[in-house]
Amino acid sequence: MRYSQLFPKTIREAPKDATAINHKLLVRGGFVDQLMAGSWTLLPLGWRVVTKITQIIREEMDAIGGQEMLMPLMHPKEIWNETGRWESASEVMYQLKDTREKEFALSFTHEEIVMDLLRKHISSYKDLPVAIYHFSTKFRNEPRATGGILRGREFLMKDLYSAHATEKDLMGFYERVSEAYLKIFKRMGFEVYVTEAAGGVFTDRQTREFQVVAEAGEDTIYVKPGTHEAYNKEVFSGNEAEFEVKRAIEVGNIFPFGDKKYAEKMKVGFTDRDGQKKLVFFASYGIGVTRLLGTAVEVFHDDKGIVWPKVIAPFQAHLVGLGAGERESGRAGEVYERLTKLGIEVLWDETERGAGEKFADADLLGIPVRLVVSEKTGDKIEWKGRNRRETELVEIEEAIARLK
RNA sequence: CGGGGUGUAGUUCAUCGGUAGAACGCUCGGUUUGGGACCGAGAGGUAGAGGGUUCAAUUCCCUCCUCCCCGACCA
Numbered sequence: 001m002r003y004s005q006l007f008p009k010t011i012r013e014a015p016k017d018a019t020a021i022n023h024k025l026l027v028r029g030g031f032v033d034q035l036m037a038g039s040w041t042l043l044p045l046g047w048r049v050v051t052k053i054t055q056i057i058r059e060e061m062d063a064i065g066g067q068e069m070l071m072p073l074m075h076p077k078e079i080w081n082e083t084g085r086w087e088s089a090s091e092v093m094y095q096l097k098d099t100r101e102k103e104f105a106l107s108f109t110h111e112e113i114v115m116d117l118l119r120k121h122i123s124s125y126k127d128l129p130v131a132i133y134h135f136s137t138k139f140r141n142e143p144r145a146t147g148g149i150l151r152g153r154e155f156l157m158k159d160l161y162s163a164h165a166t167e168k169d170l171m172g173f174y175e176r177v178s179e180a181y182l183k184i185f186k187r188m189g190f191e192v193y194v195t196e197a198a199g200g201v202f203t204d205r206q207t208r209e210f211q212v213v214a215e216a217g218e219d220t221i222y223v224k225p226g227t228h229e230a231y232n233k234e235v236f237s238g239n240e241a242e243f244e245v246k247r248a249i250e251v252g253n254i255f256p257f258g259d260k261k262y263a264e265k266m267k268v269g270f271t272d273r274d275g276q277k278k279l280v281f282f283a284s285y286g287i288g289v290t291r292l293l294g295t296a297v298e299v300f301h302d303d304k305g306i307v308w309p310k311v312i313a314p315f316q317a318h319l320v321g322l323g324a325g326e327r328e329s330g331r332a333g334e335v336y337e338r339l340t341k342l343g344i345e346v347l348w349d350e351t352e353r354g355a356g357e358k359f360a361d362a363d364l365l366g367i368p369v370r371l372v373v374s375e376k377t378g379d380k381i382e383w384k385g386r387n388r389r390e391t392e393l394v395e396i397e398e399a400i401a402r403l404k
Numbered sequence: 405c406g407g408g409g410u411g412u413a414g415u416u417c418a419u420c421g422g423u424a425g426a427a428c429g430c431u432c433g434g435u436u437u438g439g440g441a442c443c444g445a446g447a448g449g450u451a452g453a454g455g456g457u458u459c460a461a462u463u464c465c466c467u468c469c470u471c472c473c474c475g476a477c478c479a
Contacts, residue, residue, distance in 0.1 A: 012428065012440070013416050017409095017472035037471065092478075109479070143405070143477055151478085159479090197479095207479080218478090253479045286479055323437055356439035363439090374438065382438095 001315065003349040003361075006030070007044055010361050020216060022294035023148030025306050029364050031293075031314075038145025038153030045365070046293065048314035050156065053292050054135050056187050056311065057158050060180040064173075066131045066160055071113050073137055077103035079112045083265045094139050106139035111257075111284055114161040115266040118280060125165045125272045128280065129173060133160035135289060147216060149294040150249065156289040163280040165272065167258060170281040174256050177285050181210050181252050188292065189309040190299060193230035193248065195221050210252035210287075216298040217249040249295045254285040306366030307386050315347040317403055318367040320358045322374035332373040335381065335396060344403045362386075371399060 007030075014024035015034075026032045031046035042050055058068065080086035080093070086105070094106040107113075114132065122128065138157045145153050160177065164170040178194065185192040190212040197209045209232060211221050220233040222243035231238065259279035262268070272278050300307045310316070317339065321332030336348040347367060349358050355374075362370045363386070372382035372391075381399050384391040394402075 009429095011415070015471090016411095016416065019473070023472095034471090138479090140478080144473095144475090146473080157479090209479090250479085255479075284479085288479085320438095352437085354437055354439080354441055356437095356441075359439050361440085372438080376438070 001345075001347050003347060004351050006347070008033075010364055018148070020146075020148035020150065020294075020298075021301060022150065022216070022297040025297050025301060025364070026149065026294070029306060029366070032149060038142055038151070040149050040152060040154075040290070042156075042290070042293075045314045049293055049296070049308070049312050050289060052312040052314075053188070053289055054158065057135075057184055057287055057289070060184050060187075061131075061133050061158070061160060064131070064176050064180050066133045068134060069132055070134045070136060071107075071110050071117075073107040073139070075105045075107060075113060077105065079116060080105055083112055083262060085112070092140050092142075094141055107136070108138055108140050109284070109286075110134075110159055110161070111262055111282075112266065114163075114284075115262050115268050115282070118163050119266060119268040122163065122268070122270050122280065125270055128163060128165045128270060129169055131160060131162040131173065133158060133285075147218070147294070149290055150216065150298075151218070152290065155291065158287045158289055160285040162283050162285075163263075163268070164282075165270065165278070165280070167281050170256060170258070170283055174254065174283055177254055177283075178208060181254070181285070181287065184287070185210060185212060185251060188296065188312055190251075190295070192251075193221060193223055193228065193246075195230045195232040197232040197234055197253075207253060207255045209250050210254075211248035212251050212295050212299065213246050214249045214295060214298045215247050217247040219248045219250055221246050221248045249291065249298065250288075251292055251295055252285070252287040254283065256283045258282070301366070304360070305364035308366045308368060310368045313366070313368050315345040315367045317344060317346045317369045317371055318362045318365065319346050319348040319371045319373070320355075320362060321348070321350055322355050322358070322372060330373065331396075335371065335373060335399075338400060339403065342400070342404060344400075369403065 010030055011028045014028050018024045018027065026046065029045060030043055031049065033041040033043055035041060077086055093108050095103060097103050118130065122130065135156060135158050137154055139154050142151060142153050145151055162170065162173050164173065182192060182194070193211045195209045195211055197207055211219060211230065221230050222233065222236050222240065223230045223246055224242060225244050259281050262282050263279040269277050269279050296309065296312060297306055300309060319332060319336055321330060332348065332350065336346055339346045349361065366386055368386050370384045370386065377393060380393045381396050382391050383394050383399055
């Protein structure tokens with residue numbers, strides 16, 4: 001990608017009202033654009049990062065047997081009435097009418113929709129278990145959208161739903177999902193804790209939250225030093241002296257509903273091997289995809305900009321040509337062509353701007369490796385890790401080899 | 405929803421009862437090229453909306469709206 005063609009360009013100053021770091025840096029870098037409170041466009045750079053994040057999640061979901069699909073975002077009132085959530089969740093649910101006065105909800109979750117699918121397509125114990133997931137937009141009537149993209153009224157989420165013939169099978173899978181979630185967040189480089197928490201409008205049962213340690217977090221968790229034992233402040237009832245208090249961002253949540261909460265109300269059953277009609281055991285599992293984007297910026301940045309972990313960076317290398325001789329026809333162009341042909345994602349700043357501006361942009365955008373070609377580099381190329389201070393001069397072949 | 409703040413050029417801000425100005429950005433020309441470089445020229449505004457006071461309102465008053473923060477709320 002040539003910087004001259006990238007939409008949009010970086011912005012020098014952060015929006016005046018922005019206080020959250022993810023808000024300032026993502027807007028300045030041109031990763032996101034705000035339409036209104038709690039509502040954001042994922043611009044090309046931001047979408048690249050989201051694509052990386054969703055791919056990591058997809059790999060781990062598929063690895064435990066999840067099947068990806070896509071469900072609608074506009075739901076009929078009737079299906080929400082089946083569980084009573086048209087009323088009980090009305091505060092978070094956007095409800096609307098069409099011109100014929102038919103009532104709809106904009107999706108804030110999909111349990112009811114999945115249950116409807118299951119009762120239509122599941123009839124035997126042989127059809128179970130099932131684990132289905134999708135990435136889609138969630139609409140939530142947040143009384144107060146805040147924290148940049150961390151809490152929106154419209155955001156991307158991965159939600160997984162599983163149905164099982166027995167509670168034992170459900171709990172076994174629940175643990176597998178829990179492990180997969182930890183793997184996902186660790187792959188992204190986060191310090192993550194699993195906490196028990198309250199289920200809100202989703203369930204009366206205790207649920208499990210995945211908390212990434214970050215100052216900007218809205219949640220307070222108690223962590224036992226040297227262990228993975230952690231509790232959300234909401235449900236903590238231990239000896240505070242034995243724990244460390246940390247701020248954290250909730251990036252995932254999993255709910256083992258069992259056969260009562262949804263299956264009973266929506267009559268989702270199957271015939272077991274003993275010929276008996278039984279209800280399915282059900283669970284749902286969510287990861288806030290756009291929240292992870294914001295969380296990454298909150299956790300990985302310095303005073304100059306973002307420092308993306310390699311696995312979710314929008315590009316792997318930021319190539320900068322300095323001086324008139326290093327633009328379109330120069331060596332920078334050759335390096336760009338070679339890297340691109342090898343399938344390495346490169347952002348090439350081939351503009352006529354000054355070095356300072358280009359470097360400032362490279363720091364802001366946070367691509368893991370900065371490559372510079374200039375008079376000073378001679379036949380070689382300058383390599384600088386975004387998380388390093390020092391630069392090094394390496395052979396072009398060496399740089400290419402490292403990026404492969 | 406309660407409390408606080410905010411709204412003027414694309415952005416960040418200044419101004420002030422007498423019809424608006426800077427910086428950055430943008431356009432054109434030129435000089436530059438290792439940390440947001442420089443010179444010259446230029447475009448760009450219904451001062452959030454509505455109402456009121458006044459000879460005159462961006463400025464004072466009222467209402468509404470926006471966005472941000474705190475709280476309540478929250479997979």
